Amino acid sequence: MALGRRNTMIFGGCIFFAGGAINAAAENIAMLILGRILLGIGVGFTNQATPVYLSEMAPAKWRGAFNTGFQLFNNMGVVAANCINFGTAPHPWGWRMSLGLATVPAAIMTIGALLIPDSPSSLVERNHINQARNALRKVRGPTADVESELQLMIQSSQVSKDMERESFVAIFERRYRPQLVMALAIPLSQQLSGISIVAFYAPNLFQSVVIGNNSALLSAVVLGLVNLGSTLVSTVVVDRLGRRVLFIVGGIQMLVCMISAAVVLAMGSGVNGTEQISKGNAIAVLVLLCFYTAGFAWSWGPLCWLIPSEIFPMKIRSTGQSIAIAVQFLATFVLSQTFLTMLCHFKFGAFLFYAGWLALSTIFVILFLPETRGISLDSMYAIWGKHWYWRRFVVEGYVDLCWDLFPPLLDEVVVVGNHTRGSMIVDNNEWKDLRHWRCNGGVMTSEPQRRRFGCKIWRF
Incomplete structure (x- = not known):
């Protein structure tokens, strides 16, 4: 909060740019590792600040659509990266271009953040009341009455400042237990749905079902396009249907696809996974993974960014979002390191493992996540x-x-x-x-x- 949302995005964008430049110019493994570390730090800063910024700037009735736009543009980047990888793969210098082009979104992020006002909530928290009023007028319109909204922010900020504990301590208080549980459970459940496995290992998955090496990257592009289109659907319906409906329906869709994929793989390659899978079964798995990706992209994908950014009070909002991002990245790392081993040992059972978590996560949402649509x-x-x-x-x-x-x-x-x-x-x-x-x-x-x-x- 000391930096503000806008400055945090600028800082993260600069580090992001430096990481991409170092990777493009890498002469040894050490430079590649350093570049990747800087990329991770930059992405961490921007992923923490951007969803919160969008939630704080958007009117309550459109907050879901604005925040889902974050995931929409993330998916555009994924599709672009897959297309670049596919196009540059045959060339010996292709890896440099692939890594170096990360500087383009980093530059756009940094320059764009320089051109926007900070969020009113962040400005109020730092006692910049007049700047907060001007920021509200910019986003609500020059003729809009922003005083009531501003006064509510000021009162909320004052109550938050009266808290005796710092945010990283206060967030563990009993009264913030619901938000903390959601900040831990939702990103963890998102990763345990298996989506990062599909995203990271799409080439390996499609190669294992006999689509071939040359088509592996193209298959990742196909999944990326499905992801992008479904996220666009989420942007349209998230503020109409509500968060819970998307979580539940999307979770059921993903669950059915995971179980069906496991059944097809078991029938095609045998219980022990030793038989050659037929082309028909391979196509069936591809179709199921596309439907699975679609279900994720209009539900658990964007909502994992939206929910943590909107449920915390002002004082601990940044802290809560940071915890959610940390849980998501840690879960992604652990699962990406263990999936291939799990796939080799459990074969189709790996898909059933994630299906089980999907079932539990969907039940958790039904029982414990209240609807946040349209609430300031x-x-x-x-x-x-x-x-x-x-x-x-x-x-x-x-x-x-x-x-x-x-x-x-x-x-x-x-x-x-x-x-x-x-x-x-x-x-x-x-x-x-x-x-x-x-x-x-x-x-x-x-x-x-x-x-x-x-x-x-x-x-x-």
Whole structure:
């Protein structure tokens, strides 16, 4: 947060550019390793800052589409990289061009970040209120009334600053347990779905089903195009259908494809994987992997970036996104190092392994992930207080936080349920549906509490 989202993207882009340049000019293995390390650092910085920036800049009703655009352009880069690899593979200098062209997106990233304002939330957090107001007007329009949104950010920031602990310590507090669990579980589940295996080892997978060496890179291009097209679909529907629907339907689609691919491989190559697979079975596996990739690209792929960027309060938003990115990259590394060994030992069973994780992940989403569509970042706390399971964690912290944050905006606030078990904050839009509860045992808080909160508080 000290740098801000914009400066973090600029810094990451510069390191990204340096890594690509060193790789292109590499004269030995040490230079290649150094270049890859710098690339990893640069990508880490930009992947941490960019989704959060998009979520903070976008209106709540379009936040999913804007953030999904991050994955869309990632997939464009994957397709471009696969096409470049395919075109330069026959040439002895092809690897230099392939690695060196990483400087192009790095330059675009850096220059683009120089031309945009920092996010209003980041500016407010650093006490640049006037700059935050100007940034809001740029993205909402010069005639838009941005003061209410700005005041909400200021109040949220003030409450966050009153926290006694730093963000890397505070994120482990009980009241942030739901967000922390999601920041760990969603990226881990994404990688355990098996997508990185398909992406990293597409040439090996297609070669193992007798498509041939010359077609291996082309097959990666095909999967990349499927990925790109499906992500575009996600951009259109994510704010209409909601996050949960995409997670669940996409997870089921991927699960069916994984199990079907395992069955085809078992039938084609035998239980021990010793028989030659037929061309028909090879094509069937290719089609199933394409449908699997499509299911991932419009669900778990983009949503893995979106959810962590929108569920955390301002104070720990950067920390939460950093943890999610670290988990994703660590899981990618471990799985990419172990998949070929798993494939050799378990044959088609490797696909069943990932199918099992897909089933568990989909059930996890059904039970524990609340819908975040259309909810402003500064009001995101409410979804956890209403959830059947997570409310037991957030009530002790978030209810007190809400009292400090929202009374200036409300005339009356209702708390439903036992304070130690769960609660629900009700804003003015929902208050009219609960007015009759006043006659059913509602007790107003004491006068000192009323003065502290600045509004009437009814507890049931």
